[in-house]
Amino acid sequence: MDPRVREHAQTVVDHSADIGSGDQVVISAPAAASDLVVALHEECADRGAHPVSLHSDSRANRAFLRHHDGDFETPEHLLAMYEAMDAYIAVRGDVNATETADIDPEVNAAYRRAMKPVLEERLSKTWCLTQYPTSGNAQLAGMSTEGYENFVWDAVGLDWDEQRKHQARMVEILDNADEVRIRSGEETDVRMRIAGNTTLNDYGEKNLPGGEVFTAPVKESVEGEVFFDMPLYRQGREIEDVRVRFEDGRVDSYSAGRNEDVLDGIFETDEGARYLGELGIGMNRAIDQFSYNMLFDEKMGDTVHMAVGSAYPATVGDENETNESAEHVDMIVDMSEDSVIEVDGEVVQRDGTFMFEERLEE
Template sequence: MFIPSDTLLKKYAQVMVLYALNNGEGIKKGDTVFLVGQECSKPLYLAIAKEIYAAGGNIITHYQPDNTRDQSMARLLLETGSDDQIGFFAKPYWQGIVDAVDHILFIIAEPDIHAFEGLPSSKISRMNSARAPYMAMREKKEQAGKLSWTLCLYGTQSMANEAGLSLEDYWEQIIEACYLRDDNPVQKWKQVQQEIETIKDKLDALPIEKLFIKGESVDLTIKIGDNRKWLSGGGKNIPSFEIFTSPDWRGTEGFIRFNQPLYYSGKRIAGVSLKFKNGVVVESSATENEDALKEMIAQENADKVGEFSLTDKRHSRITKFMATTLFDENMGGDYGNTHIALGNAYKDTYPGDMMKVSEEEWAAMGYNSCPKVHTDIISTDNRTVIALLKNGTEKVIYKDGEFMI
């Protein structure tokens, strides 16, 4: 079994601790990190722990048994638990965690990517929905500027198999995408982030009313809406090359087909097509696990767009399907990628003080509210993005996988 060298793991851990956390600034002495990972991610988990302690930080561990078909706490619950047990949420515990930490670092590592195979989508959705209050707690503290979070990937044989790669080739994508062969990957990330920020600032300077996304597999209109700004990774997710915003969901019209699979509730959903009218999904289909797609969309407000994103191929070194949203939503390749997320909007795309905005005001601005769902769906097909500016003129802002501004 391939395991990255100690040198690569140390660099990876330094990227996560000294760059990714604290929104691209790295942790400060005395900060507390909630470190989440499964047994299969142990080499990286320990490497990250070493860097947190070396930086003067503290750790609250959430180290879990591997989630597999034959040995899984979650599967045991789904197979034998009552509805009340599946929907159980220990509010005081999770509120205590959120209150106690400054940062959350989650290592994505699937020892068995099909751990929930054969289980009803409705039960899986119920279990996932039980975490909605936890996500709301996190969001509130994040809006106050007192919490940061980030994700990274530890490659497993199961994930490599799903992507059709050897484990070594799978890790090669991780190593290249995260700049782990650079002498100083932390500094490299800061440089790349600055380049992406330059594009983001140019987008913010454009008075965009709507976007028209055109291609063989897409004819979609996205209304940006007032009181919006564009965001880039800035440490949230490693790697992250995307530039995104949360549009006014009410102005989404047209259709889009996605050529990349997604994973929801432990199930692979492929061949997704969506049609929007007046901002709502009115038609949906998938060639694989369509029931899981429809189960997701059926949840309250999960039939509306919460995010629109573009990735420039000049920044991303990801060229292969990786069977995980973290990497697939940042794919470069020939044409970069477009993705939308159904469900919850990112309120930090609001340019003002989020804490002063009421729920009624969020709704009036067209920010979608769906704490239970935020699911990215990705296409790497070629497409052109045309901006309709508020003065009525049009401008091509993205073509052939590159921003044109």
């Protein structure tokens, strides 16, 4: 076994999930990630925890959704297991990243609505989402298998204490802010209020790799237009050139250059899917290339991302409304050129460089 797999497992168990004696741990992973699953079981045993593995299989999930009548019910047996667990570890790793490309978006939306109570229960516990480097994800990223392995393990193996300190400076700026304005090129100019909400510092706990700071907009405050110039993969299909216009916080109009029907399915899932639930700012400089994997891409330095759908309750203040949805879909804006982030009228980032990294010229 590659020693980096054991290091990965140790980081998940100790840093990300803080697994301890007696903890009931659920590990969900595909067969391609079996080495990491084995290492996670060893690490859990060393700490006196009790792991159980779920086999996640995109082929099986595709078969289920394509043969179902679309009238889904919440799986109570799965919900019961999540109610009983203390921690959840999800490992991604695709053999075929486009396996679910032919699922009807409406069927997928119905399934996500039925799974919402399961997701909410899972997110209420300690959890960590991470990646195992597989050939399928390497191919999607346009990398060799070895190159992708290095990419993944470099990204998850940062000095997370130093990363936390670096990101804390942006957290401090946003925590005291009222309004954020994001401008990029000629097509993105959007404002949103964040007053009363909390900014979280993601340094490799719930997401591994980490490398972002994020908060929630005040629900009805988002105004303006955004061109999400980086593509996203959803249901095994690539959505490109997404343009969204917000009015009173709600998605008023939208378009996509490719696979707009998938975008239709997202926004039609429920009313909450038409509001922003998250504003995130990427700050992980170790992630230096786009990989068609949102777990990594949203953390890239020189980017911001906005997620339509559910807000993380921990980011929403007591006086503000938490946006609820069965969806949470991140979309990315490249901020490396002709771009500015302003907080209460002050420039805090220009062309990807933060004010605390070097002095910005007006």
